[in-house]
Amino acid sequence: MNEFNKIVEFINKSPKAELHLHIEGSLEPELMFKLSKRNKIEIPFKSVEEVRAAYDFSNLESFLKIYYEGSNVLINEEDFFDLTWEYILRCKQDNIVHTEIFFDPQSHLPRGVSFNSVISGIDKALKKANQDFGITSKIIMCFLRHLDEDQCFDVLKQACNYKDKIIGVGLDSSEKGNPPIKFKKLFEQAIKEGFLTVAHAGEEGPPEYIWDSLDLLKVKRIDHGVQCLKDEKLVDKLIQEQIPLTVCPLSNIKLCVFDKLEDHNLKKMMNKGLRVMVNSDDPAYFGGYLNKNLIETSKALNLQIDDVKELLENSFKSSFLDEKSKNHWLTKMH
Ligand code: ADE
Numbered sequence: 213m214n215e216f217n218k219i220v221e222f223i224n225k226s227p228k229a230e231l232h233l234h235i236e237g238s239l240e241p242e243l244m245f246k247l248s249k250r251n252k253i254e255i256p257f258k259s260v261e262e263v264r265a266a267y268d269f270s271n272l273e274s275f276l277k278i279y280y281e282g283s284n285v286l287i288n289e290e291d292f293f294d295l296t297w298e299y300i301l302r303c304k305q306d307n308i309v310h311t312e313i314f315f316d317p318q319s320h321l322p323r324g325v326s327f328n329s330v331i332s333g334i335d336k337a338l339k340k341a342n343q344d345f346g347i348t349s350k351i352i353m354c355f356l357r358h359l360d361e362d363q364c365f366d367v368l369k370q371a372c373n374y375k376d377k378i379i380g381v382g383l384d385s386s387e388k389g390n391p392p393i394k395f396k397k398l399f400e401q402a403i404k405e406g407f408l409t410v411a412h413a414g415e416e417g418p419p420e421y422i423w424d425s426l427d428l429l430k431v432k433r434i435d436h437g438v439q440c441l442k443d444e445k446l447v448d449k450l451i452q453e454q455i456p457l458t459v460c461p462l463s464n465i466k467l468c469v470f471d472k473l474e475d476h477n478l479k480k481m482m483n484k485g486l487r488v489m490v491n492s493d494d495p496a497y498f499g500g501y502l503n504k505n506l507i508e509t510s511k512a513l514n515l516q517i518d519d520v521k522e523l524l525e526n527s528f529k530s531s532f533l534d535e536k537s538k539n540h541w542l543t544k545m546h
């Protein structure tokens with residue numbers, strides 16, 4: 213077997229954790245069509261092929277427009293269950309044993325969808341995933357940063373009714389022009405309520421947004437963070453404190469953060485001692501689930517088995533699992 217085939221085999225057989233996955237971003241065109249019929253919601257596409265052809269993005273903003281349109285077919289609890297269950301079947305295929313998923317209530321509530329329908333559908337599928345496959349999970353609720361902070365407080369209040377299901381809050385959507393400081397009070401309140409915090413930062417936006425996510429929003433992880441290499445002092449802090457960066461290579465290529473996978477800075481980040489791991493972000497839109505991200509990135513950056521091992525270990529170390537569960541999976545890796 214050649215070296216690359218060994219890496220592919222290693223990736224396929226190893227247990228993994230995924231820490232950066234938007235459940236709405238796992239809506240495959242086939243399910244989008246099925247739900248558009250079931251719920252009688254029109255979508256601006258005639259076929260699955262036409263949907264896939266529209267997934268040609270120039271930046272984050274151009275993707276988000278289509279991503280929010282796609283989410284319009286999600287109406288009932290059953291839809292959120294089906295969406296989540298399809299992702300769980302992909303987890304099973306990729307040997308993901310633990311997943312921490314984001315959801316965006318603010319793209320559903322204004323359409324008249326209840327918070328309860330969203331969270332219950334997701335939660336029931338995750339409970340079944342645990343019963344049927346032993347897959348464990350956490351749910352993180354994201355605020356849409358292009359909206360005002362004021363309107364987020366009501367969503368946080370609703371989340372407080374589901375503290376048994378939601379472990380933390382995050383920040384996603386258009387990064388540029390929507391700095392972390394906009395949400396300082398909201399995140400302070402969320403922390404008071406007992407939620408952990410994470411935030412997308414340094415995907416397209418500047419290193420200052422990573423600093424401010426850490427200092428003002430007190431985040432435990434930075435989602436993406438690939439722009440950190442532009443700031444040496446920031447890199448020193450991220451290394452010293454071993455702040456996890458949930459990197460999403462295929463997403464970064466689809467959204468033109470890097471021209472091609474060979475130009476991705478993941479290996480440079482690893483060489484510096486940053487705590488990074490690989491994730492799929494919005495796999496239905498970006499052309500691949502976790503194993504495909506790992507395999508294609510390994511090929512493009514000439515990663516070795518030890519590099520992949522480090523990425524997978526980092527995924528467990530950086531998760532919100534308890535120490536005992538983390539150690540269980542870390543010892544299984546050796
Ligand atoms: N929402 C879904 N995917 C996202 C991404 N990659 N960046 C910001 N917001 C998102």
Ligand code: ZN
Nearest residue numbers: 234412435493
């Ligand atoms: Zn994301």
